[in-house]
Amino acid sequence: MKNIKPEHLKDLFIHDVPLIDVRAPVEFVQGSLPGSVNLPILNDIERARIGTTYKEQGQEAAVKLGYELISGSVKEERLEKWKSFIAQNPNAVIYCFRGGKRSQITQQWLKDAGVERPLIVGGYKASRQFLIDTIERFSKHQELLALCGPTGSGKTEFLKKADAFYPTIDLEFFAQHRGSAFGALDRAQPTQINFENLLAVRFLKLEDKGLGNLRPIVEDESRLIGKVYQPTSFFDRLRASQVIWLDEPFETRLENIYKDYVLMTAIGQHMGQAPRCLEEQQILTSQALKVFEKYKISLHAISKKLGGLRTQEVLADLENAEQDYLNKNEVESNKIWIEKLLKYYYDPLYLSSLERRQVSPIFKGSAEEALQFLKNLKP
Numbered sequence: 001m002k003n004i005k006p007e008h009l010k011d012l013f014i015h016d017v018p019l020i021d022v023r024a025p026v027e028f029v030q031g032s033l034p035g036s037v038n039l040p041i042l043n044d045i046e047r048a049r050i051g052t053t054y055k056e057q058g059q060e061a062a063v064k065l066g067y068e069l070i071s072g073s074v075k076e077e078r079l080e081k082w083k084s085f086i087a088q089n090p091n092a093v094i095y096c097f098r099g100g101k102r103s104q105i106t107q108q109w110l111k112d113a114g115v116e117r118p119l120i121v122g123g124y125k126a127s128r129q130f131l132i133d134t135i136e137r138f139s140k141h142q143e144l145l146a147l148c149g150p151t152g153s154g155k156t157e158f159l160k161k162a163d164a165f166y167p168t169i170d171l172e173f174f175a176q177h178r179g180s181a182f183g184a185l186d187r188a189q190p191t192q193i194n195f196e197n198l199l200a201v202r203f204l205k206l207e208d209k210g211l212g213n214l215r216p217i218v219e220d221e222s223r224l225i226g227k228v229y230q231p232t233s234f235f236d237r238l239r240a241s242q243v244i245w246l247d248e249p250f251e252t253r254l255e256n257i258y259k260d261y262v263l264m265t266a267i268g269q270h271m272g273q274a275p276r277c278l279e280e281q282q283i284l285t286s287q288a289l290k291v292f293e294k295y296k297i298s299l300h301a302i303s304k305k306l307g308g309l310r311t312q313e314v315l316a317d318l319e320n321a322e323q324d325y326l327n328k329n330e331v332e333s334n335k336i337w338i339e340k341l342l343k344y345y346y347d348p349l350y351l352s353s354l355e356r357r358q359v360s361p362i363f364k365g366s367a368e369e370a371l372q373f374l375k376n377l378k379p
Contacts, residue, residue, distance in 0.1 A: 152253030
């Protein structure tokens with residue numbers, strides 16, 4: 001069975017081939033290849049011991065220690081995990097950091113057990129460089145369309161609808177963040193490396209489908225999306241792109257934010273449903289209060305730009321909404337603080353940013369009109 005050479009990595013990522021990362025967990029959490037699961041041949045402690053031995057006594061002593069540490073029942077346990085994963089994913093591919101000892105030994109032990117699987121030549125290091133190069137090449141040669149519109153215009157929902165017939169790149173999806181001070185999700189964001197890797201694979205898949213003259217549409221995000229940031233080359237390309245502007249009425253935008261940040265969260269998702277017992281009510285209330293607390297923290301994070309007096313005003317409205325939830329089982333009053341945040345903070349900030357950049361949209365209209373505009377771009 002042939003190993004995967006760098007020139008064949010594209011096929012690996014386009015087809016979402018399952019990958020077995022045999023590096024130590026400490027390496028995996030810093031960055032991994034999309035589609036990989038961490039089934040290490042050495043745990044963090046074992047890796048550290050072998051590394052120390054290598055520095056002090058050389059390669060031969062380090063390799064000898066490795067075989068001593070991973071033998072007997074330890075070896076059999078790790079071998080069984082690999083075999084179990086491969087049984088469920090018969091096309092799985094193995095990799096370590098450079099395609100050296102760890103992946104080669106894993107491959108050999110599996111072969112001895114009657115299971116043959118290829119490894120990535122050059123390992124994670126070569127694959128990571130391939131993905132970085134993909135971002136640079138795509139950003140240099142591929143034109144884009146930037147999707148603009150004030151907060152609440154429904155840009156994320158627009159991208160989901162457009163994706164059914166037009167190439168899209170959903171940065172917030174890959175970043176696992178809505179892109180604003182209030183945009184943190186319940187799940188953790190990827191590392192910067194993993195964010196870039198996911199983006200690169202999206203670029204590969206778009207190219208594989210054949211873009212022709214179509215320009216993928218991307219939400220016009222800030223450089224920083226939560227704690228991750230757009231690669232410089234891609235961000236520069238996006239900021240230089242022609243713009244489609246979603247122009248929705250203020251009330252529509254208010255309703256969109258109310259739905260996303262209240263009704264679709266623990267604050268509103270159980271409204272109108274009577275809890276089965278007191279314990280369930282306490283759990284639901286606790287979850288909702290955590291959301292309110294998160295919003296208070298987010299509000300304080302923008303207090304310098306918002307201003308002291310307005311921060312206190314919006315905070316009071318937020319706290320009133322919290323009390324309405326607790327005392328009246330009512331969430332409609334959340335619209336008060338959301339409306340003020342839009343008028344005091346988000347709209348002025350967004351519009352002044354676009355004005356500084358002298359953005360001149362090639363299309364401006366409602367989401368439905370913009371979708372039709374994209375359809376008309378298709379050959």
